[in-house]
Amino acid sequence: MSDLAIRALQLAKQYKIGEAQHNTLRDQITAGVKSLLKRSEEKKRRKDIFWALDDVSFEIKTGEMVGIIGHNGAGKSTLLKVLSRITEPTQGRAEIHGRVGSLLEVGTGFHFELTGRENVYLYGAILGMTKAEIERKFKKIVEFSEIEQFLDTAVKHYSSGMYVRLAFAVAAHLDPEILLIDEVLSVGDLAFQRKCMEQARSLRESDATVIVVSHNMFSIKAMCDRVLYFSHGKILADGPPNEVIPLYEKDILGGAGALDTPRWAEAKLGNDPAQRPVVITDMRILDEAGAPRTVLDFGERARVRVKYEMRQSIKNLNFVIALIRSDGVACCNYSAELDGFKICDKLGEGAFEVLMPPIKLVADLYSIHVIAWDEKFQQLYGAQIGGSFHVRHKLFNGHFGVFHESAEWSYLKSADEKNQTIPSIKVKPN
Amino acid sequence: MGTPAKPAPVETTMPLRGNSRTRPMAVVQASKGWLRLDLRPVWEYHGLLYFLVWRDIKVRYKQTVIGAAWAICQPLLTMMIFAVIFGRFAKIPSDNVPYPIFAFAGLLPWTYFSQSITRSGASLVSDANLIRKIYFPRLIIPASAVVAPLVDFAFSFLILLVMMAWYRVTPKWAVATLPLFVFLVVCAALGASLWLSALNVRYRDVGHAIPFLVQFWMYASPIVYPLSLIPKRWHVLYSLNPMVAVVEGFRWGLLGKESPEFASILIGSAVSLILLITGLVFFKRMERTFADIV
Numbered sequence: 001m002s003d004l005a006i007r008a009l010q011l012a013k014q015y016k017i018g019e020a021q022h023n024t025l026r027d028q029i030t031a032g033v034k035s036l037l038k039r040s041e042e043k044k045r046r047k048d049i050f051w052a053l054d055d056v057s058f059e060i061k062t063g064e065m066v067g068i069i070g071h072n073g074a075g076k077s078t079l080l081k082v083l084s085r086i087t088e089p090t091q092g093r094a095e096i097h098g099r100v101g102s103l104l105e106v107g108t109g110f111h112f113e114l115t116g117r118e119n120v121y122l123y124g125a126i127l128g129m130t131k132a133e134i135e136r137k138f139k140k141i142v143e144f145s146e147i148e149q150f151l152d153t154a155v156k157h158y159s160s161g162m163y164v165r166l167a168f169a170v171a172a173h174l175d176p177e178i179l180l181i182d183e184v185l186s187v188g189d190l191a192f193q194r195k196c197m198e199q200a201r202s203l204r205e206s207d208a209t210v211i212v213v214s215h216n217m218f219s220i221k222a223m224c225d226r227v228l229y230f231s232h233g234k235i236l237a238d239g240p241p242n243e244v245i246p247l248y249e250k251d252i253l254g255g256a257g258a259l260d261t262p263r264w265a266e267a268k269l270g271n272d273p274a275q276r277p278v279v280i281t282d283m284r285i286l287d288e289a290g291a292p293r294t295v296l297d298f299g300e301r302a303r304v305r306v307k308y309e310m311r312q313s314i315k316n317l318n319f320v321i322a323l324i325r326s327d328g329v330a331c332c333n334y335s336a337e338l339d340g341f342k343i344c345d346k347l348g349e350g351a352f353e354v355l356m357p358p359i360k361l362v363a364d365l366y367s368i369h370v371i372a373w374d375e376k377f378q379q380l381y382g383a384q385i386g387g388s389f390h391v392r393h394k395l396f397n398g399h400f401g402v403f404h405e406s407a408e409w410s411y412l413k414s415a416d417e418k419n420q421t422i423p424s425i426k427v428k429p430n
Numbered sequence: 431m432g433t434p435a436k437p438a439p440v441e442t443t444m445p446l447r448g449n450s451r452t453r454p455m456a457v458v459q460a461s462k463g464w465l466r467l468d469l470r471p472v473w474e475y476h477g478l479l480y481f482l483v484w485r486d487i488k489v490r491y492k493q494t495v496i497g498a499a500w501a502i503c504q505p506l507l508t509m510m511i512f513a514v515i516f517g518r519f520a521k522i523p524s525d526n527v528p529y530p531i532f533a534f535a536g537l538l539p540w541t542y543f544s545q546s547i548t549r550s551g552a553s554l555v556s557d558a559n560l561i562r563k564i565y566f567p568r569l570i571i572p573a574s575a576v577v578a579p580l581v582d583f584a585f586s587f588l589i590l591l592v593m594m595a596w597y598r599v600t601p602k603w604a605v606a607t608l609p610l611f612v613f614l615v616v617c618a619a620l621g622a623s624l625w626l627s628a629l630n631v632r633y634r635d636v637g638h639a640i641p642f643l644v645q646f647w648m649y650a651s652p653i654v655y656p657l658s659l660i661p662k663r664w665h666v667l668y669s670l671n672p673m674v675a676v677v678e679g680f681r682w683g684l685l686g687k688e689s690p691e692f693a694s695i696l697i698g699s700a701v702s703l704i705l706l707i708t709g710l711v712f713f714k715r716m717e718r719t720f721a722d723i724v
Contacts, residue, residue, distance in 0.1 A: 015722065085458055085565040087721040093459035100456070100565075108563040111485055113492045118485075125481035126564055 003062035003097070005178055005209035006083065010092035012233075013053040013078050052078040053089065054233035060211070060226075062097070062177075065204055067220035067241065068213045069248050070230035076213040079230070080104060080180045083211070098209070101127065101176030107167035112156040116147065116166055119155055123170045137173045144195075145169035172199045179203060182213045197223060216260055217245055259283065262324075262369050265383035276382045277314060278372040281349070282307040283386025285368065288355075298393035298404075299358045306370050306386065307351045316375040317343040321354050326365040331402055337375045360403040362396040365389075461718060467710055471567040478566055482574035486549075487581055501582035502589055505541045509534045516654045525656045527685050528597050534590055535684050536653040536677045539615045542583040543622075543673060544644045550575035550623035551640045554631050558724045568717045569710075572627040576620045590684070602686040611679035614702055618672040621705030628716040631724050652677050657691055669694035672702040 053075045060066055068076045081087045083094060084102035109126040110119050120141055124134040134141075142148050145166045147158075155163060181200075200210060200223060214220050220227060220241060227244040229237040231251075237244045259280050261269060269276050286303040287293045296302050304321055318337035325331050334354055336343055344350065367388035372381040396404045472479075491497040509530055516522045517529030524532035550572040554561065557571050594601075630636040651673035652660075660668050668674060669691070675698020682690035 081721065082458060085456070086561075086563070088460050088718045089458060090460055093457055096456045096458060097454075099454065102565065104563040105559075108559045111489060113489045114485065118488065122481050122485055125478045126560065126566065128475075128478075128566065130477050131480070 004059055004095070005062045005064065005098060006058075006060040006094060006096050006211075008056055008058050008083075008092070008094040011053050011056045011079070011082060011089050011094055012051060012091040013075075013082055013087070014090040015050045015052050017048050017050050051233050053082065055092070056233070056235055057092075058228065058235060058238065060209060062209055063204065063207045064226055065200075065210045065224045066212070067224035067227045068211060068230060069215070069217070069220060069227060069245065070236075074230040075233040076230050077104070077182055078233075080182050080211070080213055084180050096178065098177030099128075100178045100180065101171070101174040102180040102182075103171045103174075104180070104182040106164055106171060110155055110163070110167060113154060115154055116151045116158070119166065120170055123167060127171060127174050129174065141169045141173050144172060144199075168196060172196065175203075175206075176208065178209045178211070180211050183215065217249070221245065259370075259384035259386055262383055262385055265371070265380060268380050269383060277310070277312040278317070278382030279309045279311065280306060280370045280372075280382060280384040280386060281309055283368065283370055283384075285387055285389050293389065294387075295390045295392055296359055298363065298391055298396060299360070301358050302356050302389070304354045304356065304368060304386070305351065306354075307349065308370075308372070308382075309349050310345070310347050312381075313345045313347055314372075314374070314381055315345050317345065317381065318373045318375045318377070319343060319352065320369075320371040320373055320377075321356075322369040322371060323361065323366045324369055325361075325402075326367075329402065331361055331366065335373075337373075359391060360405050361391050362398060362400050362402065362404055363391050363393045364398065366391065467714060469569075469710075472569050472573075475566050475570055479570050479574055479577065482570060483578045486574060486578035490578075498585065501585045505534065505537045505586050506589060508541075509537055512537075512654050522655050523659065525658070525681065525685070525687050527599060527687075531590075531593050531597050531599060531685065532656070532681070533654060534593060535681050536651075538583065538586050538590055539611070539676045539680050540648060540651060540653050540673065541586065542579050543615055543619050543676070544648065545579035545582065546576045546619035547622050547626055548640055548644060549579065550619075551626040551630055552637055553623075554627045554720065554724060555634070555637065561720050561724050568720055569624075569713060572623045572713075573620065575627075576616065576623050580616070594684070599685055601684050604686065604690075605683045607679065608683040611676055611683060614672070614679065614699055615676045617706050618676065618698075618702040621702060621707075621709040624709030624713040625705070628713045631716065631720055647671070647673065657694065665691065665694060666697065669697040670701055672698040672705065674698050675702070 052073075056075070056079065068079065070076050078087075080102065081104070082089045083096065084100055084104070086102075086104075107123070109123050111122060114122065120138065121131070121134055124137075124141075125131070129137075142151060145162075145168075147162050147166055150158065150162060155166075158166075179200075197219065200212075204210060210223075212220065212223060224241055227237075227239065227241045228235055229244050229248050237247050259282075261271070282305075284305045285293055285296075286305060287296070288301045288303065290303065293302065306319070306321075308319075310317070316337075318335060320336070321334040323331045323333075334356065336352075341352075343352070365388055368386045369383060370386045371383040373379065374381070491500060494500065496503070512533045513530040517524065517533065522529070553571045553575040554568070560566075560571075561568065626636055626640060650671055657665075657668075657674065657678055675695040678687075678690050678694055678698075681687045
């Protein structure tokens with residue numbers, strides 16, 4: 001038996017919902033009188049009892065990185081609250097071996113009137129660090145947050161991005177043995193998210209146990225080696241991500257896979273991919289030879305394979321493959337309509353492949369959004385983030401611009417402008 | 431992990447068989463019974479207490495022009511009003527010392543006490559975000575609201591010293607007992623705060639009642655009038671108010687009042703202690719549900 005980090009034994013947490021909560025004395029008195037008058041109230045109340053966690057048992061070993069997935073209200077956050085001792089379980093017990101750090105919300109405890117520097121100390125203390133510990137880590141925290149110049153400005157003048165950076169920087173240096181994280185990785189821009197994920201990975205190298213609640217299947221797949229799937233307060237499945245995540249995706253989409261929706265599209269399409277006319281069920285990035293890849297060398301060609309499900313017959317459907325850099329800049333689009341490719345309007349499942357031209361984007365992380373437009377880019381039918389890949393190049397990075405392409409250079413015979421013949425343009429493949 | 435692991439257990443037990451490492455182990459489970467007063471986690475988080483007090487003090491006078499001078503102005507101005515209305519017009523007796531200093535010696539602990547219960551009463555609710563999202567002993571929150579006004583208290587105390595020099599009031603040996611009465615007022619304030627803050631989480635009515643309670647409590651304490659004004663036969667009942675003992679002690683220690691009511695001081699101390707202990711028990715009991723109902 002190897003080291004246990006957490007052992008939960010029949011954990012259960014009960015909440016009373018609706019009428020059963022009386023926040024003022026008056027409410028409680030009126031409710032009391034009512035229940036005297038009406039015996040039926042008693043029956044009704046029993047219905048208002050709700051088990052957020054229902055007989056949950058599991059063991060997590062030291063060093064494991066566990067993802068917790070499930071629908072809203074499945075009990076994921078309640079589990080983290082119970083494990084981090086914010087609220088007591090109604091029944092059952094959990095044994096926790098090691099110092100616990102929990103990040104259920106980034107920046108809770110920040111005070112807007114205080115400066116960044118002061119908040120580092122305050123938030124650090126709230127998260128359970130000692131003053132000496134914060135002092136020791138202060139430089140690292142500030143470096144991580146990248147907001148050194150605003151350190152003595154009151155936090156109320158910060159942009160929300162700066163605020164989150166600073167808060168996460170403190171939290172990331174908590175160095176716990178067991179880290180409980182609830183959706184915090186979904187804050188900040190992608191570049192910062194990547195930094196946070198790296199921090200989580202380095203925690204793991206130091207043998208810390210990490211439990212993450214997330215709706216982002218991509219980050220769960222990338223980070224975790226075990227997934228617990230919660231539904232109605234119970235564990236429905238427990239196993240490696242490639243076994244458990246498909247179960248969950250099957251449940252929420254009824255057979256179709258679930259890929260995240262870009263934030264801009266959520267307003268137009270709603271949160272539930274199952275309600276959309278076009279659902280992207282799968283997307284793969286392959287190299288020219290057909291092998292799956294997550295890293296592409298600059299100048300390489302890649303194939304993007306998309307599986308989708310058409311739920312309404314749409315004429316003139318126009319799929320767009322958009323490459324979005326980690327800081328949110330849309331770098332390029334490949335459009336079926338513009339490239340003269342017709343998408344058939346047959347209902348049900350379909351699949352297509354896009355062979356991209358040699359990639360000229362500089363080294364960075366790019367995510368691929370698959371977007372279903374009409375031919376005029378007016379009506380949105382679906383949009384999902386299919387996956388992401390890195391571009392590798394030893395020189396070309398953000399300092400070289402968005403993309404890099406060779407140009408044609410030539411010497412002029414004399415510096416006199418009037419005497420010039422324009423050199424003939426030769427197109428040279430890269 | 432270069433840092434020493436900090437245990438904050440609800441209940442520590444022996445390491446399990448097979449778990450060879452000596453790491454802190456915490457057990458999370460529903461707590462039972464009324465009388466579980468485990469105050470160890472509170473001590474382990476004393477650093478947080480320090481930072482919450484520091485936050486309160488820092489934030490309190492931000493964006494004010496005269497800043498911390500407010501700490502002095504409030505009791506000073508109140509004392510002046512009292513001196514004019516009760517001392518000059520109503521001619522209330524003042525134990526043979528000048529009325530202004532008589533009133534100020536009472537206002538000093540009273541201002542601290544009323545600040546404490548006003549601030550801590552709302553403290554849990556205003557820090558609801560913290561309670562919902564982060565674990566730490568909840569007791570730290572009202573405790574910090576009781577500790578923070580001690581700074582204001584210290585400033586006002588300096589004013590009192592200046593006034594004593596001005597009125598040429600010299601304290602007698604009894605001044606040595608003063609720390610005891612400071613301790614007593616902190617106990618009473620903490621006890622009342624624990625009750626009020628925990629109740630306010632469940633019943634927000636408490637928040638509305640506190641300003642009235644503070645006003646009522648002040649007139650039920652010998653601040654503007656001396657204890658001797660209360661008929662002797664009511665003294666025992668009257669002394670159930672712990673502020674009677676506190677104010678009596680302050681006047682004894684500072685102004686050299688001849689014969690303090692030791693019976694009142696004893697009763698008040700006992701009531702303070704009971705208030706504190708029951709407050710702790712009640713708070714601990716309610717603490718379990720704070721995150722769910724706040």
